[in-house]
Amino acid sequence: MTVKSEYKNVGLLFGSQAMFMTNQVVLITLSGLVGQMLASDKSLATLPVSTVVVATALTTIPASLLMKRVGRRTGFMIGTTIGLIGVLMSIYAIWIASFWMFVTATFTMGINGGFSQYYRFAAAEVASEDFKSRAISLVISGGIAAGVIGPFLVRQTNDMFATPFIGSYIALLGVGLVTFLFLLFLSVPKLTEEDRQAVGRPLSHITRASAFIIAAMTAAIAYAVMSLIMTATPIAMYSHGFDVPQSSSVIQWHVMAMFVPSLFTGSLIHRFGTLKIMFSGLVLLLGCVALAVNGVDLFNFTAALFILGLGWNFAFIGASTLLTETYRPAERAKVQATNDFLVFGTVAAASLSSGVLLNAFDWNTVNYFALPFLAVTIMVVLWYGLRSLKAPA
Numbered sequence: 001m002t003v004k005s006e007y008k009n010v011g012l013l014f015g016s017q018a019m020f021m022t023n024q025v026v027l028i029t030l031s032g033l034v035g036q037m038l039a040s041d042k043s044l045a046t047l048p049v050s051t052v053v054v055a056t057a058l059t060t061i062p063a064s065l066l067m068k069r070v071g072r073r074t075g076f077m078i079g080t081t082i083g084l085i086g087v088l089m090s091i092y093a094i095w096i097a098s099f100w101m102f103v104t105a106t107f108t109m110g111i112n113g114g115f116s117q118y119y120r121f122a123a124a125e126v127a128s129e130d131f132k133s134r135a136i137s138l139v140i141s142g143g144i145a146a147g148v149i150g151p152f153l154v155r156q157t158n159d160m161f162a163t164p165f166i167g168s169y170i171a172l173l174g175v176g177l178v179t180f181l182f183l184l185f186l187s188v189p190k191l192t193e194e195d196r197q198a199v200g201r202p203l204s205h206i207t208r209a210s211a212f213i214i215a216a217m218t219a220a221i222a223y224a225v226m227s228l229i230m231t232a233t234p235i236a237m238y239s240h241g242f243d244v245p246q247s248s249s250v251i252q253w254h255v256m257a258m259f260v261p262s263l264f265t266g267s268l269i270h271r272f273g274t275l276k277i278m279f280s281g282l283v284l285l286l287g288c289v290a291l292a293v294n295g296v297d298l299f300n301f302t303a304a305l306f307i308l309g310l311g312w313n314f315a316f317i318g319a320s321t322l323l324t325e326t327y328r329p330a331e332r333a334k335v336q337a338t339n340d341f342l343v344f345g346t347v348a349a350a351s352l353s354s355g356v357l358l359n360a361f362d363w364n365t366v367n368y369f370a371l372p373f374l375a376v377t378i379m380v381v382l383w384y385g386l387r388s389l390k391a392p393a
Contacts, residue, residue, distance in 0.1 A: 005126070006126055006127055006128065008185075009123075009126040009186060009187055009188065010123055010126060010139060012182045012183070012185055012186045013139045013142075013186065014138060014139050014141065014142040015142065015179075016076065016116070016119055016142070016179055016182045016183060016186070017120075017139050017140065017143065017146075018142035018143070018144075018145035018146050018149070019142075019146075019175050019178050019179040019182070020112070020116040020119070020142075020146075020179065021143040021145075021146030021147075021255070021259070022149045022150045022175050023109070023112075023150075023176070024113070024150075025147070025149075025154075025252075025255055026150050026153055026168055026169075026171070026175075027049065027052055027106065028049060028230060028231070029150070029151070029154050029247065029251050030154060030165050030168055030234075031048040031052070031102075031106055032045055032048065032231065032235050032355075033165065033235070033244065034048060034102060034164075034165050035047055035048045035049070035099065035102070035103075036235065036238075037164065037165070038094075038098070038099035038102055042359065043355060043356065043359040044099070044355070045355055045359075046231050046232070046235065046351070046354055046355030047355065048102055048103050048105075048106040049106070049351060050351040050352040050354070051103050051106045051107040051110060052106050052107070052109060052113065052351075053110065053113075053227060053344060053347045053348040054110065054348040054351075054352075055107045055109075055110025055113065055114065056111070056113035056114045056117065056344045056347075056348075057114075057340075057341060057343075057344035057347065057348045058114070059079075059110070059111045059113070059114020060114045060117065060337055060341045060343075061337040061338070061340075061341050062114075063075060063079065063114040063118065063337075064118065064333045064334070064336050064337035064340070065333055065334075065337060066078070067333070068333035071188065071190045072122045072125070072188035072190075073186045075118075076115055076116065076119075076122075076183050076186070077183050079111065079115025079116055080112060080116075080176055080179050080183065082108060082111045082112050082115075083109050083111070083112030083176055084173065084176040084177075085108055086107075086108030086109030086111070086112070087105075087109060087173055087176060089101065089105035089108055090102060090105035090106065090169045090172075091166060091169045093105050094165060094166045095163060095166060113344075114340075114344075117340055117344070118336065118340075119142075120136050120139055120140055121136075121320075121324070122139075122188050123136050123138070124136055124324050125189060125332075126187075132324065133266040133269045134266030134267060134270070136266065136324075137262045137263070137266030137267075137317055138262065138263070138266065140259060140262045140313075140320075141259050141260070141262030143258050143259030143262070144256065144259045144262070144263075146255060147252055147255035147258070147259060147260075148252075148256075150251075150252070150255065151248045151249065151251060151252035151255075153171045153175075154248045155245055155248055157170070200327070200328055200331035201328075203331075203335070203338060206326060206331060206335055207335075207338060209326060211325060212323070212339075214275075214319075214322065214380065214381060214384045215319045215320075215322040215323040215326065216323070216342050217380060218278050218281075218282070218315055218316075218318070218322075218377060218381060219315070219316055219319035219320065219323070219339065219343045220346040222281060222282065222311065222312050222316050222319070223312065223316060223343055223347045224346045224373070225285050225288075225312075225350070225370045225373065225374060226258075226285075226308055227350045227351045227354070228351065228353065228354050228366060228369065228370055229289075229292065229304070229305070229354075229367060229370065230251075230254060230305065230308065231350075231351050232354045232355070232358045232363065233247065233305060234247040234251070235358060236296075236301075236363040236366070237250065237301055240296045240363075242298065242301075246298065249302075250302050251305070253302050253306045254306060254308060254309045255309065256306075257306045257307070257308070257309030257310045258309035258313050259309075259313065261310060261313045261314070262313060262317065265277065265313055265314060265318075268314075269317070269321055274318050274321050274322045275322075275381060275385040275388065276385075277314045277317070277318040278314065278315050278318035278319055278322070278381055279378065279381050279382065280314050281311045281312065281314025281315030281316070282311065282315050282374060282378045283378065284307055284310050284311030284314065285307075285311035285312070285315065285370070286378075287311070288304050288305075288308040288367075289367045289368070289371060289374075291304040292304035292363070292364075293367050293368065296363060323335070323336070323339055354366060357369055
């Protein structure tokens with residue numbers, strides 16, 4: 001693949017990621033509030049957000065195996081189509097004020113996430129070895145555009161109609177159609193017939209390797225902590241007297257922190273090494289908890305969510321880069337699927353726990369809940385890094 005082709009495909013994946021993350025920003029910002037509006041049991045308010053993550057977790061394995069057979073482009077388009085069906089269902093659910101139909105709709109939208117999470121791996125597949133970590137980082141940086149577009153859509157459309165929030169979900173139809181335009185021009189090399197037929201090493205052998213365990217564990221805990229705190233934020237802010245534009249602004253800063261660093265995270269990994277960046281990300285997540293429990297004014301929410309996004313970026317991109325070093329071409333579908341199932345299964349549990357903890361206890365409890373998981377992961381990454389230094393060259 002030529003350098004021109006590399007950059008074209010990475011650019012198209014960047015655009016697709018931007019649209020997918022715009023969809024996610026709107027869902028994160030509003031779905032808990034819609035849930036609170038529609039649910040008779042307010043402890044279920046964050047369930048629509050959680051079902052997005054549950055659906056993503058359940059879809060990661062079949063999506064990866066399907067794309068092994070039909071290719072990345074076709075798989076991504078199938079996921080986008082399912083996502084659009086979910087958007088239509090959500091619009092109707094809000095219109096008729098049906099909580100459980102809205103939950104079904106967000107679950108359907110979450111299926112698209114099971115496909116779209118592979119944009120970052122598709123970036124590695126269209127890039128040369130030297131460009132790989134930066135390609136992953138650049139595609140993930142599509143969230144920068146989402147950090148601007150998503151909150152803008154929320155502010156401009158959430159009260160556009162008499163029925164609250166319905167305008168924002170109508171806007172998501174356009175987001176899905178733009179994704180289709182990007183995918184029409186995407187070209188990701190398909191596996192050769194030999195690689196498609198080959199089974200590679202046993203999955204149990206690959207997943208017992210320390211590098212896989214560290215990569216999957218770091219990605220899972222970083223993403224889960226991010227989801228745990230982020231899911232609770234709009235409702236926690238609402239309960240402390242903040243309005244939708246203010247919570248949307250906090251989410252915007254959070255999303256920008258998640259993705260703006262992606263412009264240079266790949267270069268930092270190239271310069272300092274994958275493990276150092278992963279470790280730095282986990283330490284930043286600890287900093288988020290410290291800020292969050294220190295107060296409930298607008299500054300604390302904004303600063304904590306900003307640090308949360310930055311920590312997620314370093315830990316998740318580092319873990320994704322490390323994962324690409326653990327498999328051969330014939331093994332990528334099953335290894336990527338296993339990794340993302342573990343990651344999003346953990347994220348789903350965290351997201352479901354978020355609403356329960358917030359309803360039963362308070363905002364501080366949600367944050368304290370993350371501490372033991374972060375502490376264990378930091379120690380494991382530190383152990384692996386020290387062991388790697390002692391290993392013979």
